[in-house]
Amino acid sequence: MIKSIIRTLAFTSNWTARVVREPSTVIWMIGGPFVVLFLFGVGSIMATPPPKTIVVTQGQQEQTSFQISPQELSGYLDVTEVTDDLSRAMAQLQARRVSLVLILPDRPLETVQNGQRSIIKVFVNEINPVRLAFIRIDITAQITRVNNAAQRSAIDLGKENLRRAEEQLSQVERILEIAGISPQDITSALDIIRTVERIPTDVLVAPFEADTENITSQEPTVVNYFTPAAIALVIQHLAVTLAALSMVRARLLGTFHLWQTTPVRLGEIVAGHYFSYGVLAIAVSAILISALTWALGVVVLGSIPFFWISVLLLVLASLGIGFVISLLATNEQTAAQMAMIILLASIFLGGLVVPLEQITFPVLAVSYLLPATYGIEILHSVMNRGEPGNVVLYIALGLIALVGLIMTVRLFQRQLRPT
Numbered sequence: 001m002i003k004s005i006i007r008t009l010a011f012t013s014n015w016t017a018r019v020v021r022e023p024s025t026v027i028w029m030i031g032g033p034f035v036v037l038f039l040f041g042v043g044s045i046m047a048t049p050p051p052k053t054i055v056v057t058q059g060q061q062e063q064t065s066f067q068i069s070p071q072e073l074s075g076y077l078d079v080t081e082v083t084d085d086l087s088r089a090m091a092q093l094q095a096r097r098v099s100l101v102l103i104l105p106d107r108p109l110e111t112v113q114n115g116q117r118s119i120i121k122v123f124v125n126e127i128n129p130v131r132l133a134f135i136r137i138d139i140t141a142q143i144t145r146v147n148n149a150a151q152r153s154a155i156d157l158g159k160e161n162l163r164r165a166e167e168q169l170s171q172v173e174r175i176l177e178i179a180g181i182s183p184q185d186i187t188s189a190l191d192i193i194r195t196v197e198r199i200p201t202d203v204l205v206a207p208f209e210a211d212t213e214n215i216t217s218q219e220p221t222v223v224n225y226f227t228p229a230a231i232a233l234v235i236q237h238l239a240v241t242l243a244a245l246s247m248v249r250a251r252l253l254g255t256f257h258l259w260q261t262t263p264v265r266l267g268e269i270v271a272g273h274y275f276s277y278g279v280l281a282i283a284v285s286a287i288l289i290s291a292l293t294w295a296l297g298v299v300v301l302g303s304i305p306f307f308w309i310s311v312l313l314l315v316l317a318s319l320g321i322g323f324v325i326s327l328l329a330t331n332e333q334t335a336a337q338m339a340m341i342i343l344l345a346s347i348f349l350g351g352l353v354v355p356l357e358q359i360t361f362p363v364l365a366v367s368y369l370l371p372a373t374y375g376i377e378i379l380h381s382v383m384n385r386g387e388p389g390n391v392v393l394y395i396a397l398g399l400i401a402l403v404g405l406i407m408t409v410r411l412f413q414r415q416l417r418p419t
Contacts, residue, residue, distance in 0.1 A: 320404015
């Protein structure tokens with residue numbers, strides 16, 4: 001029994017000695033996730049900011065109690081511009097420089113007097129179903145606030161008109177006595193009363209109503225929206241992990257010494273590793289995307305060539321990071337832990353948990369060092385919007401891949417140099 005316990009504890013002592021000799025494993029295991037979560041905590045704004053809005057006035061001329069001023073829309077919306085140029089405002093929305101275009105009704109009082117609610121037309125350009133839900137909540141809250149302001153104005157005006165009617169009608173007795181009745185005053189008071197009676201109560205309570213329209217080609221479901229992000233994260237993690245473990249294993253097996261003694265060139269070694277792991281990552285990606293298309297009905301609205309170009313660039317950029325990790329790590333545990341930290345950083349800082357607009361600088365700089373950040377944005381554009389995406393994102397992925405290749409070559413040169 002005692003010997004069995006001693007033999008069992010021998011494994012623990014062996015592991016403890018290994019940790020003491022190579023403390024980097026524990027450091028990466030504890031420090032890496034802590035740093036990622038710390039950056040996420042200090043650099044993320046969890047409160048959803050008010051949507052940026054352009055207000056289109058349509059050349060309103062009347063000034064009544066039901067007239068909406070742009071200042072009244074600043075409670076739940078971030079009004080960045082007030083204009084009467086609808087086409088320019090829609091172009092800004094299409095370019096996603098703003099979140100909303102809100103068109104004020106031209107003659108709301110006439111609509112309300114006819115017994116109908118005055119429609120405030122709202123256009124939105126959003127594929128994120130979660131953010132779209134928050135935007136609709138903001139619009140509803142803002143319309144409620146506008147209705148409350150209109151109610152206060154209408155009540156104040158009604159009190160004033162009723163006071164005037166009371167004064168006019170109180171003079172009837174005196175007017176009759178002197179036979180100087182003023183039909184105009186009495187008619188005016190009766191018109192006010194009849195107008196109020198003609199308007200339905202629900203229209204008086206809420207004279208304005210928002211009609212929201214999403215101008216995206218197809219409003220995605222929650223599954224369709226998060227699928228591109230999941231694809232980008234899986235591709236990046238697969239490529240980083242494969243590359244991160246490759247060189248560590250080669251050193252353990254003595255392959256580095258074999259490369260030093262054979263006539264194989266450095267460029268051939270690097271190209272061979274990039275090609276082999278790249279083909280594997282792309283093949284797995286193709287199988288994954290095919291499975292998602294078949295099982296979940298996920299579709300690619302945009303260009304298929306642009307889709308695969310973005311996947312290829314994402315794989316190359318991720319392989320570069322993985323090879324750098326592999327050439328710097330001292331053991332497989334450290335390499336695997338560093339690859340996992342890259343995945344955690346991509347999940348929390350890559351635009352999946354919170355949009356990039358809600359991540360502050362300098363933490364945002366870390367986000368733009370991750371290939372998945374660009375992959376998620378590009379795949380959202382191609383798959384959900386049917387657009388090729390911003391060319392800057394493709395260039396950024398290419399630059400990350402190029403920097404990773406250069407660093408891989410440099411590290412290979414240093415480690416293959418004869419001792």
